[in-house]
């Protein structure tokens with residue numbers, strides 16, 4: 001797999017505050033990476049560096065371009081969407097298409113119109129008269145009509161209801177994604193994007209604390225509903241996270257011996273959200 005995006009030794013500080021600390025990430029065709037972290041972890045700053053929107057120290061290569069030096073050329077093949085609330089309320093649907101045509105060299109207006117013709121969105125409607133779901137569809141039409149190799153989504157579904165959030169990701173897979181493209185999506189709500197990700201990177205206080213394929217993550221971490229008589233024994237195996245609820249104690253283990261875990265209780269594969277909570281609550285990070 002040759003890299004479409006390569007970030008190495010990325011550091012960023014605002015005044016005296018270091019907000020990105022030695023970030024290293026690589027992404028190739030067919031990968032959908034979830035960059036997940038709590039508020040203020042550095043997700044947006046990382047994407048801004050990637051897009052050449054902020055200064056940084058370190059090396060970033062996007063499709064052979066250095067974003068801080070060749071931003072314009074790079075953006076011909078990169079589509080970037082911040083949260084969908086950024087569409088101005090006063091703009092009409094057809095004006096939004098004209099705007100995109102003006103700013104994006106690879107925007108295909110016919111493709112956007114064909115997508116919109118399958119919705120109930122009138123071309124002359126102003127954004128402020130559309131429901132949130134319709135705004136999402138309009139946003140999708142704008143994204144999908146950009147013939148980009150890389151799609152960068154920063155909290156794309158912030159403020160949308162659960163149905164429209166799900167619809168957004170379903171369309172993304174059906175209408176944008178293919179094996180020649182890659183996508184980075186940031187979110188706090190990992191449970192909603194877990195099913196579309198091939199890879200996940202967890203970021204905490206500007207540091208990447210986990211970066212692996214979802215398959216590898218699922219085989220590395222295990223959740224055990226520990227039998228009461230084995231609690232002390234289980235603790236001795238250093239669980240990453242322990243949660244007791246309604247008389248059941250669940251422990252999350254990282255890279256533990258499956259044969260030992262099986263003696264402690266019922267073993268299952270945790271969701272990425274479970275692992276995220278475990279990694280974020282851990283006091284010290286190796």
Ligand SMILES: Nc1ncnc2c1ncn2[C@@H]1O[C@H](COP(=O)(O)OP(=O)(O)OP(=O)(O)O)[C@@H](O)[C@H]1O
Nearest residue numbers: 014015019037038039040041042043044045046188
């Ligand atoms: N322009 C700026 N000037 C000073 N500090 C900034 C600036 N932009 C971001 N920061 C700081 O950098 C850190 C990372 O911010 P960033 O927006 O990248 O986090 P995030 O993970 O995207 O957070 P959220 O999920 O809340 O959007 C925060 O501590 C933030 O206060």
